[in-house]
Amino acid sequence: MATTREEYTFADILANPHIKERWQKVRRYFFLRESTYDMSNRCNIRCQGCYYYVGDKQFAPENRDEQAWRNLLLKEKERGITFVVLAGAEPSLVADLCRACYEVIPLGAIATNGLIAIPADIDYRIHISVWGNDRTSETIRGAANMLGRQIANYHDDPRAVFIYTFTPDNIEEAREVTATLADCGQSISFNMFSAPVGYRGPLQHTVDSLKKTRDVMGELLSDYPQSVLYSTYNIVAHTEPQGLHDLFSCSYPRRNQSTDIGLGRSFRQYRTDLQWDREAACCVPDTDCDDCRHYAAGSAVVTARMYRHAVDPETFSAWLDYVDTYLAVWVREYKKGQNLCNTYIHPPVKK
Amino acid sequence: MNIETNQTISRVAEIIIDELKLEDVTPETFDPDLDLVDEVGVDSMDLATVALVLRDEYGVRIDEDDYPKLTTVRIIAQYLDDKRNGSE
Secondary structure (H helix, E strand, C coil): CCCCHHHCCHHHHHCCHHHHHHHHHHHCCCCCCEEEEECCCCCCCCCCCCCCCCCCHHHCCCCCCHHHHHHHHHHHHHCCCCEEEEECCCHHHHHHHHHHHHHHCCCEEEEECCCCCCCCCCCCEEEEEECCCHHHHHHHHCCCCHHHHHHHHCCCCCCEEEEEEECCCCCCHHHHHHHHHHHCCCCEEEEECCCECCCCCCCCCCHHHHHHHHHHHHHHHHHCCCCECCCHHHHHHHHCCCCHHHHHCCCCHHHCCCCCCCHHHHCCEECCCCCECHHHCCCCCCECHHHCCCHHHHHHHHHHCHHHHCCCHHHHHHHHHHHHHHHHHHCCCCCCCCCCCCCCCCCCCCC | CCHHHHHHHHHHHHHHHHHCCCCCCCCCCCCCCCCCCCCCCCCHHHHHHHHHHHHHHHCCCCCHHHHHHCCCHHHHHHHHHHHHCCCC
């Protein structure tokens, strides 16, 4: 019988039937291998702190040739990519290119501001970015009545999940936004503003804002369990004073020299000209790695650290909740289970 | 190659076949020098799963930083034996 954390074997941990069931559920998705693609260098709005309009990638010319995109995706498929993330600057402006991608690799997600509806036949998960209530959105993003327009575009759309990005200034507003989305039957998950390289503006989190965000996330998770796709361990991983790289050793190529296995081997971040640069390759290029708490980064980086979480049933349950959440947020048809661990577990350090 | 390593090779192959549900291969027919990533299709999550089962069986903790060099069954077996014998 195991008596201390260090004495648990993996078999001990899986002896718990709830853990074993969840483990078997999530491991079926270990085949997912992602890459990301900037679809257009244009956007219909301009948000303060947008990662896209930092660095060189914004200047890459657009390739609008559907066949060129189809050929790229075929090559991606050949090298083992099974999941695509279509992002920057605004993919809904080039729906025909998104469709070309979907027709080659049918698993994926699109990150959009939600102001232009993406045609229903492109059956990817749709991540709709929300940065506060309408008053704040108008200030930060320069667009009026955003939430109402986003909800109207994705009403009763099973592809949609709203991603609320917490900044120091919109923490309290998450309550009203979550209530509105829950009333409309929408799903919501959370993101943390992560400063682009060189950004020193008011959107950057502080120790105090991280703590406040943690409290509000916990409250919303508790109050809206049917609508909020998140877990206690998600809250921990994304609101610690340390960023994701310090906590989990980021495995994207930008911070990982190894090309032997995992993200360091397979991940690429293509720009609008269909070129990629290993030195810049991560899911949110030009983000300051020291400040990175981005939800997309966490989905890969935390998930990749399974081994270090397999130390006791509670810690492994927390990791399973995180992976279950990531899959529910990113993969169409995947249904999130009830969280297994509702206590705050500090991320385990590498041994 | 000693008897201990040969036994470890066979057991590591068996665990990989079992955990990754590989078909058309047995521990006896599994080429220990196949590149697990390039030729078998193993990825990092697969390897982490195998590493946990090996930790249970051999009491050896496999460092995350060591994953990239564990490219074949033979290398994994040698790694385990070296750790158990205290030579690494």
